[in-house]
Amino acid sequence: MAFISEVSMGFSHDMDDEYEKLFRRMNPPRVVIDNESCKKATVIRVDSANKYGILLDVVQILTDLNLVIAKAYISSDGGWFMDVFNVTDQDGNKVTDEGIHEYIQKSLGPESCVTSSMRSVGVTQSLDHTAIELMGTDRPGLLSEVSAVLTNLKCNVVSAEVWTHNTRAAAVMQVTDEETGSAIVDPERLSLIKELLCNVLGGSNKTRGAKTVVSHEITHTERRLHQMMFADRDYERSDDDNFDEKQKPNVTVDNWYDKDYSVITIRCKDRPKLLFDTVCTLTDMQYVVFHANVDAEGPKAYxxxxxxxxxxxxxxxxxxxxxxxxxxxxxIKRRVSEGLKLELCTTDRVGLLSNVTRIFRENSLTVTRAEVSTKAGKAVNTFYVRDASGYVVDSKTIESIRQVIGQTILKVKGSPEDLKPVSQDSPTRFLFGGLFKSRSFVNFGLVRSYS
Known part of the structure; x- marks a missing residue:
């Protein structure tokens, strides 16, 4: 009987899949990209058969293209999904690039196979890199210690994103083998990486857990970070004492009893990817958005x-x-990074992240958020830093670090805007001037070498 039940369940699941494919063929998604009807923005209209998670898929695709969603109207009540987005590029201009138009059409139109938010999580194996997910208690110098471990184990960090919120830190890193430049596949070595990183993440904290996951799956980094921090229940702790009141979101939830809906309103300072962040959370909490209005044309988002x-x-x-x-x-708060924004752009090499974050740590700076990327041999890394003691970052400290790393390599993107120049004859400049030309790395005694 159990066998018959399993066959029946499998048959039912297959029938559902076939019905979904048939319905999709009969009602293919339609995407219209219009640059004429609105003076200030490109209007993107998406009509499709409705499915749970489809709103996140659409918002994710637009966000991944670095498009700014200025306005949106969403309706998915019933079997049909209808969205209208007013979008611009990062400079506030209409989207005229035909390559972007074509990508949107392929990703959301009739040719797309996106029918589920599982696309956001990623289930495809990759031989190009190894994905490492980290979750643990935040503390000054944590990123420096993690990157030092990876460097010592001859792993090259090709991309990474690190978030901190409510005393917790989450990271998704893509690493390759230093020698081969490809994914790390040796089970013993992967086990060692996992063990040592878990030790670093755990530290001396016994009340909060540390977690390390190593895989070869292709993951949407920001989607995964939201899932990790939500699963870690970071929302249960409050860091409001350290949060800028001007950026604190105003969120209300009321019930509309006549229509059996709950109405959520969010008012906060606008910033990139805000809609993606809120839709991620509603999806993770298993809520369905039937209607929505979004207005982010001014400094405040609604x-x-x-x-x-x-x-x-x-x-x-x-x-x-x-x-x-x-x-x-x-x-909303996870991506709001209080602190000074620093951007590093230089030739990529193994150990770069470890060296840079070590210098931050030695100068009593803590990283609150980081974005690490490499392309065509170039590393472009963005760090948000604060003084480890909680004070405002001293401009002299930043200038000293820039002298060490190189003023053309490390640039200040946030306040303080005006940094006093340091003499070109500074002894610090000559002492560390060759640091980023050297391939030597510092072993902090945190890990043992892998051979």
Whole structure:
């Protein structure tokens, strides 16, 4: 009987898949990209058969193209999904690049195979790199220690993103073998990497867990970071004492009883990828967005969502309402990086991240968020740093670090805007001037070499 049940379940699942494919063929998605109807923005209209998670898929694709969503109207009540987005490029101009138009059409139009938010998580194996996911307690110097471990184990970090929020740190790193330039496949070596990183992440904290996952799956980095921090329940702790009141989001949840919806309104300072962050969280919490209005044309962003839980019910209790508010506030705050923004651009090499973060640590700076990328032999890394003691970053400290690394290599992108120049005859300049031309690395005694 069990065998018959399993066959029946498999048959039912296959029938559902076939029905979905048939429905999609009969009702293919339609994408219209219009540069005429709006003076200030490109209007993108998406019509498609409705499916749970499709809103996240669409928003993710637009966000990955670095498009700014200035306005949006969303309706997915019933079997059909209709979206209208007003978007611009990063400079506030209409999107005229035909290559981007073609990519949007292929990703969202009839040729696309995107029918589920599983695309956001990624299930494809990669031989180009090894993905490492890290979760642990945040502390000054953590990124420096992690990157030192990887360098000592002859791993090259080709890309990474690091978020910190409410005393917790999450990272997704793509690493390759230093010698081969490809993914690390040796099980013993992977086990060692996992063990040593877990030790670094755990530190002396016994109350909060540390987690390291090593895989060869292709993962959407920012989507995964949201999932990791949500699963870690970072929203249950508050860092409001350290959060800039001007950037604190205002989130409300009310029930519209006549229509059996819950209405979420979000008001906060606008910033890139804000809609992606909120839609990620609603999807992770298994809420369905039936209607939404988004307005981010000014310095303030306004988002309004009409939602139900995936089981069809609106928000049922005050406890659930508070949890929704906490989770959305956390999703917004994770990407808000208080601190000084530094951008490093130089020739990529193994150990670069380890050396840079070591210098930050030695100068009492802590990294609150980081984006690491490499392309065509060039490393472009963005760091948000704060003084490890909680004070405002001293301009003299930043100037000293820039002298060490190279003023043309490390640039200040945030306040303080005016840094006093340091004499070109500074002894620090000559002492460390060759640091980034050298391929020697420092072993902090944190790990043992892998051979």
């Amino acid at each position: 988002q309004e969502f009409y939602i139900r839980h995936i089981d069809g019910s609106p928000v049922k209790s005050d406890a659930e309402r508070q949890r929704v508010i906490q989770c959305l506030e956390a999703a």
